[in-house]
Amino acid sequence: MSQGFDPVLSINSGQVFLWEKHGNSWYGIYGDHVIRLDEVDGRPEFSSFPELKSCEQKMFRLDDDINKIREDVSRDPFVRKLVKAYPGLRLIRQEPHQCMFSFVCASNTNIPMIRRMLYNLTRKFGAPVKVDGKEFFTFPSAADINRATIDELRACGLGYRAKAVKAVAESIASGRLDFQALKNASYEEAKQELLQIYGIGNKIADCVLLFSLEKLDAFPIDVWIARALASHYKWLHKKQFSDKITAHQYETLSGSTREYFGRYAGYAQQYIYYHMRQNAGKKW
DNA sequence: GTACAGGCAGTAT
């Protein structure tokens, strides 16, 4: 079931932000829960506070038929190589609201900054949870965040993103955005819903769809993926493009990549993304 | 000081 599964590699692959190492354990925030990850006899062992039944199954999508998915995305020779190179990499399933706030904060910045913003949000608006004598903070609910003023959000280091965070909080808290309905909806329908919200564009919508709304065919295109497409998959696109892509280029590229990589395009994206970052020698 | 970092909305062509 969990063959070749490397949770530490996966949590450090740029999909999730609120994980930190203390001693030999990793601790992560998963909505209202703190997850602890230890290595015991070379095998991962998970604990959750308060307890969340089979949290690793949920988080790391161990319910997916990974062999079938790997085979499916291996239709592409480049991805086939990456599937072999990174056998431990998994997509992470996130809490929709945490995912959405995380990626709204991720626009036009880098991972250390995203982590800082999210830590500040949890400390100001989340609830404290003590684990192993250390204090962690849960991820605040949309209602918690919606109670804050834009200036209070700004004070978390969000900058101009504060307005977008507030808009997301409002649409969730008011019930206008219904995650369950979005899970049931098609990729296109769900994406259109997300795009209505101020601050949510193509890339962030696709991240939320892939990482939290079960749309495994979503294919987020950030600058790294755009670079990969521009160098390895030129033929997918008629016209030249670089890593800075316009909204229209995003649309057409997204359409052709989703078609080409298939129903698990999001997994293919994750292998490519991880590979590009590895090659660039990025420190997470 | 300047450039840049995992986008987006607003405005002008």
Added chain:
DNA sequence: ATACTGCCTGTA
């Protein structure tokens, strides 16, 4: 339709 621009903040 497509191009250009400003935007918070921190680091190199």
